[in-house]
Amino acid sequence: MYKLPPAIFLMGPTASGKTAAAIALVEAGLPVELISVDSALVFKDMDIGTAKPDAEEQRRAPHHLLDIISPEESYSAGQFRTDALALMADISARGKVPVLVGGTMLYFNALQNGLHELPPADPALRAELEHEANTHGWVHMHAKLAALDPATAARLMPSETQRIERAIEICLLAGRPMSAILAEPGAAALPYRLLKIALEPSERGVLHERIALRYDLMLANGFADEVRALQQKYRLNIELPSMRCVGYRQMWEHLAGECDYAEMRYRGIVATRQLCKRQLTWLRGMDDVLRLDCLAADAVQQIKDQITAHLK
Template identity: 60%
Template sequence: MTGLPPAIFLMGPTASGKTGLAVELAQRLPVEIISVDSALVYRDMDIGTAKPDTATLAAAPHHLIDLIDPTGVYSAARFCDDALTLMADITARGRVPLLVGGTMLYFKALREGLTDLPQADAGLRAGIEAEAADRGWPALHAELARLDPESGARLQPTDTQRIQRALEVVRLTGRPMSDYWRAGRAAALPYQLLPIALVQADRALLHERIAQRFDAMLGAGLIDEVRALREKYPLDAAMPSMRCVGYRQVWDYLEGGYGRDEMRDRGVFATRQLAKRQLTWLRGMQDIIQIEPGAAEAGQKVLSMVAAELARERGQST
């Protein structure tokens, strides 16, 4: 790996403090932030995605946010193309890519490469949605576990979007999604990586932060934000943007599915489940340096680590 330009991965579950730490690093080191978040790509979805505010973006600009309308679709393949282009540009300017976020599939795809998965089939996808409404997602997860045991074991019954995609692939091609992953390009990322993960040892503290943040989103106007999105765009509940955690629960609340208190509790629970899935992804990734978030010395520890890596890289290049 000697001689490759450096790149930093800053990963972690939702509400672990990634954005604050990334901004601190960007203000003190020659790095540029690339967002690795499948929700931040959507325009006008600001509160429920915890999108950095205008002042934060002025202090530390982020690439790959506000790319598409909420009616659009953004894939892991497009992320890899966009991220690799940006990383090359940032490196050419003598700076270091700092990739920050919680969409672990994107990190995995960038690091390990993507296979050529079949294109989405709208009719088949709609049929799976109808089956889920009739039989429930746990039943479809059980079917996936039978057809593609590896994907079934990796995905939780609540991870409906990925269950749908994995079922779509195996029904469309007769091959399980896991076969495609194993047959992927697996081309080595041409960077010397420093992969860091903010991982809270005490899950109760993480759960408390998740609840506080969701309450803050509601207080900041998340319900009104979803109302405005529904008025501005031709949305439906099956679109990826409206399946994002928080937005799905508010959508159902606005449709009369349940009351405000239940919506809040469902939103907090769904966010906790998201964090659990993110931590599961992290446990399956190699060579990650784990840092306890929230500790007074955490920021300085990461800063020192990154500074040392950059100094080492400069020494190798001279």
Template identity: 55%
Template sequence: MSDSRPLAIFLMGPTAAGKTDAAIALHERLGCELISVDSAMVYRGMDIGSAKPSALELKRAPHRLIDIRDPASPYSAADFRQDALNEMRQISAAGKVPLLVGGTMLYFKQLVEGVGNLPAASAKIRAWLGQRWQEEGLCALHRALAEVDPDAGQRIHPNDPQRILRALEVYYASGRPMSELWAEQEVLPFPWRVVSLALAPAHREILHQRIAQRFALMLEEGLIDEVATLKQREDLHLGLPAMRSVGYRQVWEYLDGEMDRAALLERGVIATRQLAKRQLTWLRRWKDLRWVDSQQADALDNVLKLVRESGA
């Protein structure tokens, strides 16, 4: 039996794998409409450190869900799901194919599976948890999560701050473990037929080289000045999700005098490698995923071939 649902394309991959270039090419060659799936690019004023497409690139290939939120206002996976579904409906209704591109795997997962009866993001609770993180450390927060929600504590890695903080936020906002709320969720079919692609180098050392080169370039292009401008605002602090983004947190701590520039470069690269490792772990668990080696000379042709085979 044929699947009559409209087509959607997910272009996923670790940071620094070349997803933006591939997405722009798909927009220009096939007319796909782009939706960003990135928890840092949603924030205005966070351009260099998030590797946000340039103004010229956005003119060539507009990305939806970029620059839609002030950094002082937390943006959750539930917010993303609602916004992304609205954009996808508009694109499909116009006869186009939505192409969702990015590396925030939690957003992809909850877009497809739903977010259950989870409470909305709470800026007050997030700020309190962020302060606890700074004072007690992430391991202490993971232990606290394991006490109030053993299932989530076992499932969520101790080095995954985004998911640890969200699970604790859900517990303190609702009084119930997130695992219980998820168990009550009714799973409905996703309204789109999805083709999932992953763009990544076949060899980890190549990805590590790209990460190191890109973070060094971000520093040269003015990342420190970008964070310094944000840091001048009284309503921004390290307890906010935006300021905890990889790269931004390390530069903030550098500006606080916690390290010199050489240490900043080292810590920024290490944090980005850890992010890439988590992204790849997510991807290995993704069903029906088609991998493309981003280092191959014909990588873009392979992506185009897979997309065309899907009916786009």
């Protein structure tokens, strides 16, 4: 075990301070390089609404896997795993330690546990499910998923229509819950000596306040103009993965006249809080995790101390 090269997972929900902590590690002189684990930060020109590290922050602490695809494109967990493994190998070969920082828990899971063979999409079954959803609504479909796969349903909100549909489809095609398939080993063990740190709030209400404050700062810093510019520069629609990102969907609906400014703000904050809840649910299901209070005054110092000890 101790002959394996070290690697760090720095995980946490949105607004838990992961980026600031990661930058602090670099500036403290630790021999680390940062790899972003975020399904929104991969998109070019999506900066304000994703809370992407700005140019100055990236100068101080470069991040891999930022700005790598167009908002017109898709990026899968499989692509992330391939890219991350190649970067980790290169970083380790240069005598440094990869620190994977972000909040896309599916990516962390895919990296550590590998990917699983899931049934391919079935157009006929999917058409049936969409008809059922149009007839009875997505709350009904969420309940249907809960009967088939309680563990997956607990992670999803009724508004996550595509994920609900896919999870039901997998359950019906495979004849067993998707969560059971994903719990099985999917690949050889990750060849690193891992330290998994989770930044979790001791008071979720404080994190909710941070989320609201950050969303208001995004709005004040020109989030609406950013989405308008994206619409002009790229061929986008609201069903693309980029525009399904939290905040972007709500802003798209506002710019399309589907809701006023106040409603857009409310929906955006609620969606971000729901994302936070899902991230914390993922983290609670992970084992071998060192859990630190992201609200602690010395949280960054605790992270530094734990990593320093891990590298000895």
